[in-house]
Amino acid sequence: MTQDNMSALSGLASFAKLEELIEARSQEGSTEATLTFEAFEVELGHAMRSLENDLKAIDLARYDIEADAVIVGGQEWRKCLSDQPKTYLSASGPVTVSRNLYRPVGGGKSICPLELRSGIIAGLYTPVLARQVSYLMGHMTSQDTSHVFLELGISGPSSSSCDRLPKVLSPVWEANRETWEDALRQQEFVPAEASVVAVSLDGVMVPDKDGQRDAKAKREAAKEQGVSKQLRGPAGYREVGCGTVTLYDEEANRLDTVRYARAPEYKKKTLTEQLDAELASIVAVRPDLELVALADGAEENWRYFERPVYANAMQIVDHGHASQHLKAGLAAYYGDKSVAGRAEYERLRIILRDQFGGVDQVITELGGLVRKMGGKRFKRRRKLLGAEINYFKNQRERMAYADYQARGLPIGSGVVEAACKTLATQRLKRSGMSWRDGKQAILTIRSLQQSNRWTAAWGLISGHFRVEVISVRKRAHLRELTFTQKAA
Numbered sequence: 001m002t003q004d005n006m007s008a009l010s011g012l013a014s015f016a017k018l019e020e021l022i023e024a025r026s027q028e029g030s031t032e033a034t035l036t037f038e039a040f041e042v043e044l045g046h047a048m049r050s051l052e053n054d055l056k057a058i059d060l061a062r063y064d065i066e067a068d069a070v071i072v073g074g075q076e077w078r079k080c081l082s083d084q085p086k087t088y089l090s091a092s093g094p095v096t097v098s099r100n101l102y103r104p105v106g107g108g109k110s111i112c113p114l115e116l117r118s119g120i121i122a123g124l125y126t127p128v129l130a131r132q133v134s135y136l137m138g139h140m141t142s143q144d145t146s147h148v149f150l151e152l153g154i155s156g157p158s159s160s161s162c163d164r165l166p167k168v169l170s171p172v173w174e175a176n177r178e179t180w181e182d183a184l185r186q187q188e189f190v191p192a193e194a195s196v197v198a199v200s201l202d203g204v205m206v207p208d209k210d211g212q213r214d215a216k217a218k219r220e221a222a223k224e225q226g227v228s229k230q231l232r233g234p235a236g237y238r239e240v241g242c243g244t245v246t247l248y249d250e251e252a253n254r255l256d257t258v259r260y261a262r263a264p265e266y267k268k269k270t271l272t273e274q275l276d277a278e279l280a281s282i283v284a285v286r287p288d289l290e291l292v293a294l295a296d297g298a299e300e301n302w303r304y305f306e307r308p309v310y311a312n313a314m315q316i317v318d319h320g321h322a323s324q325h326l327k328a329g330l331a332a333y334y335g336d337k338s339v340a341g342r343a344e345y346e347r348l349r350i351i352l353r354d355q356f357g358g359v360d361q362v363i364t365e366l367g368g369l370v371r372k373m374g375g376k377r378f379k380r381r382r383k384l385l386g387a388e389i390n391y392f393k394n395q396r397e398r399m400a401y402a403d404y405q406a407r408g409l410p411i412g413s414g415v416v417e418a419a420c421k422t423l424a425t426q427r428l429k430r431s432g433m434s435w436r437d438g439k440q441a442i443l444t445i446r447s448l449q450q451s452n453r454w455t456a457a458w459g460l461i462s463g464h465f466r467v468e469v470i471s472v473r474k475r476a477h478l479r480e481l482t483f484t485q486k487a488a
Contacts (some may be wrong), residue, residue: 002182007401009055011430012051012054012055013054014047014050014053014054015051015054016052017047017050018048018050018051018154019046021043021044021047021274025040029388029404035039036134045153045360046153048215049092049093049153049154050093052090052092052093053090053094054090054457056090056092056095057095057096057097060088060095060097060114060118060438061097061098061099061114063113063114063117063118063467064098064099064113064114064245065100065113065114065117065226065471066100067079067471067472067473068468068472069102069472070102070112070113070469070471070472071469071470071472072113072116072467072468072469072470073421073467075104075105076104076105076472077102077103077104077105077110078103078104079101079102079103079303080101080102080103080110081100081101081110081130081479082100083098083099083100084098084099084100085097085099086098086099087181088110088120088124088125088126089124089125089126089129089156089161090126090156090163091126091129091132091154091155092154093154093155093156093425094156095126096114096157097114099112099113099114099115099260100113100114102445103204103352111152113469115152116465116469117467117468117469118465118466119453119462119465120465121165121462121465122164122168124161125157125165127462128278129156129157129163129479130169130462131458131462132163133145133157133161133162133165133297133474134169134445134458135184135326135445135449135454137162137163137165137210137442137445138164138427138442138446138449139446140447141430142159142160142162142163143159144161145159145162145285146158146159146161146162148448149385152347156174156408159254163438164306165437166442167260167437167438167441169441169461170440170441172446172461172464173444173461174440176464178277180457180460181274181277183460184282184456184457184460185277185278185281187230187285187456190285190286190289191247191249191255193249193250193255193258194247194248194249194255194256194289194408195248195250195289195290195323195408196246196247196248196249196250196289196290196291196292196408196409197245197246197248197279197282197283197286197290197291197292198244198246198250198284198291198293198294198410198415199243199244199245199246199247199275199291199293199294199305199310199313199352200243200244200246200294200295200368200413200416201241201242201243201268201271201272201275201292201295201301201304201305202241202242202243202295202296202298202413202416202417202419202420203239203240203241203242203268203420203426204238204239204240204242204420204421205237205238205239206237206238206239206240206423206424206425206429206439207236207237207428207429207433207435208236208238208264208435208436208439210436219252232243235405238264238419239264239440240261240263240264240423240428240443241261241262241264241265241268241271242259242261242262242271242416242420242423242424243260243271243272243275243416243419244257244258244259244260244415244416244419245257245258245275245278245279245282246258246410246415247282247289248408248409248410249406251407251408252405252408252409252410254410254415257451258278258453259276259419259423259444259447259450260274260278260447261370261419261423261424261443261444261447262274262440262443263362263439263440263443264299266298268300268304270415272304272446274469276307276309278318279291279309279415280309286391286475290314290407290409291310291312291313292313292314292315292316292409292410293305293310293313293314293315293316294316294318294374294410294412294413294416295315295317295318295322295413295416296318296321296413297317297322297325297391297394297395304316309454314400314404314409315397315398316399316404316409316410316411317395317398318411318412318413318417319352319353319399319401319411319412320412320413320414322352322392322395322399323352323390323412324389325388326345326348326349326352326388326392327345328368328384328388329366329369329384329385329389330344330348330366331373332382332384332385332388333369333372333373333379333381346364348361348362352399352401352455353401353402353403353405353411354402354405356400356402356403357402358399358401358402359392359396359400359401360396360397363386363389363392363393363396364390366385366392367388367389368389369385369388370382370385370386373385405416407457411486416445419450422446422450423443423446423447423450424443424475427442427446428442428443456479
């Protein structure tokens with residue numbers, strides 16, 4: 001540090017207070033300390049952050065421009081206000097600095113070169129604090145996020161400002177999403193030991209304010225028509241789509257997973273486009289990978305896998321989901337709490353998973369149970385069991401689990417089911433929550449975090465907010481005006 005810098009540092013009141021604290025502490029006897037170590041640690045933290053804020057204010061001022069006009073994005077802006085103080089929020093606390101404002105030549109909203117050049121986000125956050133708040137918002141509520149900073153002794157980000165930040169960042173991400181997602185993929189590589197790439201699609205219902213409004217309108221319409229029957233399905237809920245692209249080695253060990261989640265959307269259009277792009281980037285460098293389409297039995301999911309890119313894919317119904325249908329079928333015959341039924345379920349589940357042709361044996365044995373349930377009193381239970389048998393018949397070609405395991409292919413869609421739980425359920429379905437436009441922002445943050453892309457993604461986001469500002473000096477500006485007037 002130069003002598004001038006040391007002099008400037010010594011002139012700061014925060015630096016003087018830090019020196020006083022250290023000096024006072026050094027004068028205390030080891031057994032007669034006025035402050036406990038905990039209290040000293042708190043006071044030292046406050047003093048260090050105060051000094052840090054002053055140093056940031058000094059450095060932030062360097063990004064301001066003193067000129068008659070500036071050019072941003074090819075447009076000229078004239079100075080309208082000088083030395084206007086503003087307080088920004090940083091990772092160490094509030095930072096106050098004076099800056100100049102410029103207005104478009106034709107009139108309109110002013111800009112601040114200091115904010116543009118330094119990358120201030122949402123006109124309030126320094127880049128580091130914006131990243132910290134965004135990261136925490138991916139894990140907890142805005143109120144909890146605000147409380148974390150208070151617990152750390154950092155004043156500034158309120159609950160409302162924490163809530164607002166992801167909503168500011170989300171439109172920026174969406175506007176650049178395809179380009180930025182492609183940039184993230186280009187920074188990654190496919191492990192040499194990878195032998196399989198599996199794509200999975202699923203969804204989870206989350207509370208939705210628009211859905212609640214629509215459900216209320218339907219109830220009122222039904223009431224006017226004299227229909228008292230309760231509408232089916234969870235009122236006020238809509239489906240968040242989740243998708244994963246996973247790489248496995250030849251022993252079906254998971255190597256890496258990219259996770260996506262999208263707010264309710266018609267036919268999961270954006271989600272499926274993301275999965276297509278992710279798969280294409282992997283296949284482009286490793287066309288030798290075996291492609292697996294892995295999902296539960298939902299018809300909507302399998303309609304997606306009808307795309308030409310999956311024409312040669314191995315289609316597999318999640319074994320866990322198939323087991324649930326097996327359990328439901330046996331419960332229709334034995335009852336839910338039957339010991340014999342549980343034993344039979346375990347036997348058939350293992351046959352289905354490990355025995356070649358196991359699905360055919362399951363269908364045969366369930367069919368034998370149907371024939372044992374004669375008479376009208378078994379009609380409902382017979383119908384339930386029959387529906388499960390039809391399920392296995394319809395999915396038979398996707399249930400050769402012993403063959404799949406012998407080839408080193410995955411047989412469970414637990415990765416995408418976990419994505420539904422960790423991306424959406426854990427964050428969006430807390431007690432009392434209901435969402436509208438803010439959920440995609442949170443889903444995007446969580447998707448990037450869980451795909452190990454957060455650091456690289458933040459580099460793209462923060463870079464977007466750093467804008468080049470060209471200073472137009474006074475003499476050059478006047479010379480340009482004079483030339484223009486003479487030419488006219």
